[in-house]
Structures are given as C-alpha cells and as structure tokens.
Amino acid sequence: MDYQRFFADALATLKAERRYRVFADIERQAGRFPHAVRHTPAGPVPVVIWCSNDYLGMGQHPDVVEAMAQTARRMGAGAGGTRNISGTHHPIVGLEAELADLHRKQAALVFTSGYVSNATGIATIARLLPDCLILSDSLNHASMIEGVRYSGAARAVFRHNDMAHLEDLLRNAGRERPKLIVFESVYSMDGDIAPIGRVCDLAERYGAMTYIDEVHAVGLYGPRGAGVAERDGEMGRIDVIEGTLGKAFGCVGGYIASTEAVVDAVRSHAPGFIFTTTLPPAVAAAATASVRHLKASQAEREAQRRQVARTKAALAAAGLPVLETPTHIVPLMVRDPELVKAASDRLLERHGLYIQPINFPTVPRGTERLRITPTPFHDDALIAGLADALVETWTHLGLPFEPQAAVTAAE
Numbered sequence: 001m002d003y004q005r006f007f008a009d010a011l012a013t014l015k016a017e018r019r020y021r022v023f024a025d026i027e028r029q030a031g032r033f034p035h036a037v038r039h040t041p042a043g044p045v046p047v048v049i050w051c052s053n054d055y056l057g058m059g060q061h062p063d064v065v066e067a068m069a070q071t072a073r074r075m076g077a078g079a080g081g082t083r084n085i086s087g088t089h090h091p092i093v094g095l096e097a098e099l100a101d102l103h104r105k106q107a108a109l110v111f112t113s114g115y116v117s118n119a120t121g122i123a124t125i126a127r128l129l130p131d132c133l134i135l136s137d138s139l140n141h142a143s144m145i146e147g148v149r150y151s152g153a154a155r156a157v158f159r160h161n162d163m164a165h166l167e168d169l170l171r172n173a174g175r176e177r178p179k180l181i182v183f184e185s186v187y188s189m190d191g192d193i194a195p196i197g198r199v200c201d202l203a204e205r206y207g208a209m210t211y212i213d214e215v216h217a218v219g220l221y222g223p224r225g226a227g228v229a230e231r232d233g234e235m236g237r238i239d240v241i242e243g244t245l246g247k248a249f250g251c252v253g254g255y256i257a258s259t260e261a262v263v264d265a266v267r268s269h270a271p272g273f274i275f276t277t278t279l280p281p282a283v284a285a286a287a288t289a290s291v292r293h294l295k296a297s298q299a300e301r302e303a304q305r306r307q308v309a310r311t312k313a314a315l316a317a318a319g320l321p322v323l324e325t326p327t328h329i330v331p332l333m334v335r336d337p338e339l340v341k342a343a344s345d346r347l348l349e350r351h352g353l354y355i356q357p358i359n360f361p362t363v364p365r366g367t368e369r370l371r372i373t374p375t376p377f378h379d380d381a382l383i384a385g386l387a388d389a390l391v392e393t394w395t396h397l398g399l400p401f402e403p404q405a406a407v408t409a410a411e
Helices: 003-016 062-075 083-087 090-102 114-128 142-151 163-173 196-206 260-269 281-296 299-317 337-351 380-397
Strands: 026-028 035-040 043-049 107-111 133-137 154-158 179-184 209-213 240-244 254-258 330-333 369-372
Touching: 026 043, 062 281, 090 107, 090 254, 090 281, 107 114, 107 260, 114 142, 114 179, 114 209, 114 240, 114 254, 114 260, 133 142, 133 163, 142 179, 154 163, 163 179, 163 196, 179 196, 196 209, 254 260, 299 330, 299 380, 337 369, 337 380
Parallel strands: 133 154, 133 179, 179 209, 209 240
Antiparallel strands: 026 035, 035 043, 107 254, 240 254, 330 369
C-alpha cells in the first residue's frame, strides 16, 4: 500500500484548485510594528504587515512585553501541567478574574486558543442540555461549526443574520425544548455585525440560551473593550460570551465568560480544557496586562478607527473594489483563486506589503479576497503607499476597478 500517495494526491488537489496555502516566514520586530522582516531563500527583506489580527498592536505594547518578561524570569517558561495537575498557576487565576470583570460575568475560563474555547465550549454546553437544539448562523467560524458537530446535538442553520428565519426555527422547536443560539458579533471575512439585540429578543421570547463569539470585537468595541455586545448595551442579556486573547489583546488563548454554574460545568466536563497543558504564566500575565490596559484606555481604539476610515477612503478613492463594512475589517474583492494569489504575491515581492490571500473554504468560491486590517500604527504614509501598490497591482493583473463606489456585501 502506497500510503504517501494519498497525501500527495490530497496536496495535488489543493494545488489544482488554487487552494494550496503558502506561508510567509515573518519575524516581527518589537517596537516597529507593523514593520517586520520576511525570511526568504535569498535572505531577509523588510515588509509591512497589512493583514495582522494584532488589531491594536498590543503584542508590542511595552507594558504587555514587560509583564511577560518579568513573569517568565520569576516563574519560568512553562505551566508545568494541566489545570487539574499543578497547572492552575496564579497568573491564570488572575486572568480569569480580569476577563470575568471585563464582561460583567460571574466567572471566566481560559483555554489554549480561541478555536479550542469555541469547539469544546459549545460542544460541552450543548451536551449538558438534554435534547438540545443548536441554532447556528450560516457564516459562523469553523471552530463554532466544529463545536456544533462535536456536541452530537441536533442542529439547525439559519441564514446569515436572518432573524425571520431564526424565529421560524425557534418557533418550530417549541418553547420547552432546550435551545442554544450560537453566533458571532463581528464576522471576520465580510466585516458585518450581528443584530445582537434582536437575537436576544428572540432568545427570551422562545426560551433559548445565547452564545456569542466576540473574538474579532473584544478590545476594539465598547467603552472598556468588552465587544459589540457591550457597545450596544446588550452584554448582560448574553448567556455565554466567548473571546480570544490572540487578536486585539495581542497574546494567545481563548476564553468563555458566563455564570459560575455554566463555567464550572464546562471546567468539569470539557475534554479540551481538562486534558491539555495550561497557558504559560508569562502569557497569562501579558494577557492580563493587555486586558487591563484596554479597559481604561480609549487611545488605541480611537486611533484604529481613524486609520481604518482613512484606509477605506483611500482605497475607495482609487477605485479599488472595497467591500463596504461597518467594522475594522477591509475586504478587497478579487473573486478568483488564482488572481488573488497573484495579487498577494506581487504585493509581497514587488512592494514589500504582506496581505495573505483568502480562499475557499475560509470564504465561498467566487468571493476570494485580500483582507486588510489597518491598525493605529499604519500611518497616513503607509496608507498612501498601500493604495499606490494596489493600483499598480490591479493594473498589472488586469483586475477590475470600481469607479468611486464600494462593493456591497450582497454582491
């Protein structure tokens, strides 16, 4: 049996469909974000990163870096075990308290990543609800879909942000059946926002629990950076809030925040929590410093909103096909897997700009794009350089321009 052939064939299929992923070898430079070094066979070359999820540059913030360094020197590199076996170190306990306070919930639980917190959190909660029906938005992240599948519970998918469809599914399920609505606040590819208040209205009307993924919103929205639900005054109506430490907070890890009963039940039953090593103390300390800083500081959020608006305006003025969004996500539509890769390659090789191409299955076929994420540190000169490089790339590849008009999500 030629086992290697199966793997080679799987890779060949990806390459034939123009879905094979190539990763840039990037070395971030503390204090110079978004400038970085790209390592190539010909040697290191400078690049500017335009696709980072470190939305506020907090991974470079002096207080965050110092908290990590001090804790590593004091406590060492690793956590020493799982939470159950010597791994409940003091910094992780403090981080969970900080996150519970951020979301005004009774308790929080930290996981090794946002993917794990969704996959194991949703699955565990649904398994603990007898005969649970999960109602899932059609554009939910892969980690949420994995949690829904792993739960073994019945599921129904409602059309993206379609409250009439969601209500029909809730009504048909009956009020007495346990139900869990899982959805996101900011959808990271199209950059649109869920109608959180309307979801909560339906959940209360039909007796459902709500589970919201705020990974692309925590740190960025709300007076203390707790997310869109906080900004919209709906946070207290959400049963379970899931977030990440790896995006606006600039570190790594994921979490849920809820009542003491829900958090303790997940802590006691979730394999993805019980059987994995805890985040290191230095990471927990850095994340705590980041969360604490963004609770009090508006400067980073205000600067990011300003530079996002300037980026959108510059690209639209250049006639580039920017998908109109109400958030910090700036999708630039290409709609072809080969051309989006060619555009990304040209921006990197000719202009020193790193924007990873987004292909199926992350987005549907025919909606391939460059996903641009401006930060407070992308100054006006960098924005002007981005617009010029994109115009050159679009012209060279013969990609269509959109005369002074943003592309709508419906397209």
